[in-house]
Amino acid sequence: MAGTTAIEWTDATWNPVTGCTKISAGCDHCYAERFSERFRGVPGHPFEHGFDLTLRPERLLAPLSWKQPKMIFVNSMSDLFHKGVPYAFVDKVFETMEKADWHTFQILTKRSSRLRDYVNRRYAGSIAPLHVWLGTSVEDGSRKSRIRHMQGMNASIKFLSVEPLIGPMGSMDLGGIDWVIVGGESGPKARPMHPDWVREVRDQCNDAGVAFFFKQWGGVRPKSGGRTLDGKEWSQLPSASRSREVMTVGAG
Known part of the structure; x- marks a missing residue:
């Protein structure tokens, strides 16, 4: 079975790679690192080596045995495009x-x-399959170059995870972007997220016809602040086509 998950915008997780290293301020209080390091040194535990980058070839074919269709978050406990992951291994994930x-x-x-x-x-000369959604994390307005990288990519569905949102995004060019997720940081050192930062992103998504998903306010516990924004749950997903129509799931 696929790994169960409490992440609102997916059904399951698949981790052919675990572990990572920090690259920007959004990584400072990484939940995956915090979880993994609890088990460092525990003999036989999957995270015996903590959050060290680890390839898991025995997991590469797992989704082929999951017959029920699922929405699968790839590498919730790592970053597939970490420089320490050989492209030959990335090839196998894509295969x-x-x-x-x-x-x-x-x-x-x-x-x-x-x-x-x-x-x-x-x-x-072609485009990534429609069932493979490709996204990048953007934690504040200083990281908008990542959005431009997405816009220059041969992908069917392109998305942004603006989580943890630790500062205002400012004006964004959302051309070619299909979906934006926003969420606050969680954990004992969670940095607060101002509601106006979230509204700014939501309003730009609405103006551009981009699906908007508000995941959580965050706090010491991920669910402690709930996930309503201005009295409404925003749970839009990108449509199955390249049109700007969206499917709303559970919106109030």
Whole structure:
């Protein structure tokens, strides 16, 4: 079975790689690192080596055995485009995704230029499959170059995870972007998220016809602040086509 998850915008997780290293301020209080390091040194535990970057080849074919269609977040405990992950291994991940086309795969990275370059090589003269969604994390307005990397990529569905949102995004060019997720930081050192930062992103998504998903306010516990914004749950997903129509799930 696929790994169960409490992440609101997906059904399951698949981690053919675990572990990572910090690349920007959004990584400062990484939940995956905090979880993994609890088990460092525990013999036989999957995180015996904590959050060290680790390839898990025995997991590469797992989605092929999951017959019920799922929305699968790839590498919730790592970054597939970390420079320590060989492209030959990334190839194997993509081969599995291409074969398991009854699922929808969601890849999220902070190494957006590596993602763009890889995808444009793999799908030169074509476009990534519709069931493979490709995204980047953007934590504040200083990281908007990652959005431009996404816009230059041969992808069918492109998305942004603006989480943890630790500062205002300011004006964004959302051309070619299909979906934006926003969420506050969680954990014992969570940085507060101002409601106006969220509204600014939501309003720009609405103006551009981009699906908007508000995941959480965050806090010491992820669910402690709830996920309503101005009295409404925003749970939009990108449509299955390249049109700007969206499917709303559970919106109030």
